[in-house]
Amino acid sequence: MTLRPPPLTLALLLAAIGVPVALLLGLLAGSSGWGWPQGEILWLIRIPRVLAAFGTGSALALAGALIQLVTRNPLGDPHILGITSGASVGALLALLIAPVGSLFMPELGATLGALGAMSLVFALAWRSMGRGLAPSAQPGTVIVLLVGVMIGAACGAAVSFMLAIASDTQLHSLVFWLLGDLNGASLWWPAWLATTLALLLTWPRAHELDWLARGDAWAWTLGVPVAHRRRLAILAACLATGAAVATAGSIGFVGLVAPHIVRLTGLRSARVLLPFSALFGGVFLVLADTVARTLVAPAQLPVGVVSAAVGVPLFLMLLLRRRA
Amino acid sequence: MMNLPTALSLHLDKLALRAGGRADGRLLCRDLDLTVRAGERWVVLGPNGAGKSTLLVAIAGLLEPNAGSIRLENRPLHDWPAETLARQRAWCPQFWLDPFPVSAWETVACALLATHPELDSDAVQGLARSWLQRFDAAALADTDVRSLSGGERQRVALATAFAQGAPLLLLDEPTAHLDWSHQALLQELLREWSTQQGAAIIVVHDLNLAWSLSTHALLLDGQGGASWGRREDILQAEALSTAFGIPVSAQNEDTERRWFRVELEKRK
The missing domain is CATH 3.40.50.300 (P-loop containing nucleotide triphosphate hydrolases)
Structure with missing residues (x-):
């Protein structure tokens, strides 16, 4: 199979057109039909929502790309490390016990839950994140993933427990939160901040993540401080995931597939993969959210439903067309 | 070179x-x-x-x-x-991990970039391709390394090790x-x-x-x-016979050449 990257200028051009078009569509779409919204609606509802969607998508896609690279696992996704499940526990707990009407409670709970799960991942897998140099040791990346999956499983049980004891009225908001929904997104900037921070932490030495993906030992012989780079990348991914989940709940699919779609277009080296994954994830989620708001208007769909319904065929199409 | x-x-x-x-x-x-x-x-x-x-x-x-x-x-x-x-020193391991699609020249370029950060990307690509050519792999330069045969992947790996310049x-x-x-x-x-x-x-x-x-x-x-x-x-x-536990014979053709063979018939 021949691989040629597209010219970077073309990719930049597409991004320069795609991002404004997606944002514009997001602004124009409303529950009562298409059209330029009035001042108040534009500034207080539409713009924050579109920005929140873009930031969430970017954060998830970037986290997915980072986790795939440093665990050299094409199935890596932002939710695999248990951060999302931790956030879910926090958010659901807040929804269950908080007095009705208290502002930002699920967001605060999700942030605390994500931070808790993140600390647990780092405490349990700290050594494993640096391992993999010795030829005989079990690859550390497998242990990191397994630790994440186990934290996720434990939190998943806690979530099931809360769903089981919730009253019918609470259940609706809990389920909506779990499905991933931008309707309740009240703050747009945390996801943007986390994405920017994650890019700042990893992008300057992103090319080393490419070497790392080809084996810890080999990367080390090229002069890469393997343990340090992997911990930093996982930290960045956790921050981005935590912020995204706190903003919009657990939106699946974007983080797993956005990096793969960017790769399929030929932008493979981490230096371009990371920023373009973030751009693509942002655009994708803005469009998915636009569909979620308009498809069954005036009712709204959880954006997670749309992102999977649109993304799965899109990804399969790209994948199978390439193989043929 | x-x-x-x-x-x-x-x-x-x-x-x-x-x-x-x-x-x-x-x-x-x-x-x-x-x-x-x-x-x-x-x-x-x-x-x-x-x-x-x-x-x-x-x-x-x-x-x-x-x-x-x-x-x-x-x-x-x-x-x-x-x-x-x-x-x-450049280390060329026995086994390679290729979890994601990547072309052969990009693989070689990794090693070049690590030791020659001063080179611009065109120079890196040129050098990577010339190293692949030396290993008779010029035609594979744009091929996904995951689709190469064992011997082809090995030549890409050797080109990578040589290109590191150690x-x-x-x-x-x-x-x-x-x-x-x-x-x-x-x-x-x-x-x-x-x-x-x-x-x-x-x-x-x-x-x-x-x-x-x-x-x-x-x-x-x-x-x-x-x-x-x-x-x-x-x-x-x-x-050699002691180390490998089988009878090995060695024949000198001249001072420069020596041939080895296993004498399986003596093994009984």
Whole structure:
């Protein structure tokens, strides 16, 4: 199979057109039909929502790309490390016990839950994140993933427990939160901040993540401080995931597939993969959210439903067309 | 070919290695005392599990020896900063991980970028492609490495190791998947490497190939014993027979050529 990257200028051009078009569509779409919204609606509802969607998508896609690279696992996704499940526990707990009407409670709970799960991942897998140099040791990346999956499983049980004891009225908001929904997104900037921070932490030495993906030992012989780079990348991914989940709940699919779609277009080296994954994830989620708001208007769909319904065929199409 | 930095000599002092580098691991070798100088090509021979790859990994700096020390130009290996060491030795492992699609030239470019950060991207791509061409892999430059055959992937790996530009090459079974013409090509390139004052330590299994690749040899017997020196002194029928546990015969065609074969008929 021949691989040629597209010219970077073309990719930049597409991004320069795609991002404004997606944002514009997001602004124009409303529950009562298409059209330029009035001042108040534009500034207080539409713009924050579109920005929140873009930031969430970017954060998830970037986290997915980072986790795939440093665990050299094409199935890596932002939710695999248990951060999302931790956030879910926090958010659901807040929804269950908080007095009705208290502002930002699920967001605060999700942030605390994500931070808790993140600390647990780092405490349990700290050594494993640096391992993999010795030829005989079990690859550390497998242990990191397994630790994440186990934290996720434990939190998943806690979530099931809360769903089981919730009253019918609470259940609706809990389920909506779990499905991933931008309707309740009240703050747009945390996801943007986390994405920017994650890019700042990893992008300057992103090319080393490419070497790392080809084996810890080999990367080390090229002069890469393997343990340090992997911990930093996982930290960045956790921050981005935590912020995204706190903003919009657990939106699946974007983080797993956005990096793969960017790769399929030929932008493979981490230096371009990371920023373009973030751009693509942002655009994708803005469009998915636009569909979620308009498809069954005036009712709204959880954006997670749309992102999977649109993304799965899109990804399969790209994948199978390439193989043929 | 790029100009190599000045080759440094490698010293092993009373080196002992155990399996996996663990204190309770099986003894692989002890009291290894040898020096590899610029222009020398060493082959490492021994039965399966004798510790050839472990020795290479230790010399690459990835494994702390159980006793003794490894020095590059009188400076212990662990005192070298990893980035500086990358310009001194290139390690070509036996197995490669290719989890994501990537073209052959981009793989070679990784090693070039690590040691030549000053090069711009066009120069890196040009050098990567020229290295692939030297290994008869120019046509594979834009191919996904995951779709290459074993021998093709091996040539890309060798091009990557050579492209790193480090004077000391550590090649783990570089001929494993290569056909005869490419084995010959590797021999030629290694000789040329020596004339440029590069050095190489090569793990091989084929005795005839070992002879023609090398100037020196290190024979591990699999019980912790080892012998080393010039190839004509080490690659002797008796020592090889003992190490491998089968009757090996050696015939000198002239001073330059020696042939090895297994005398299976004597095995009864």
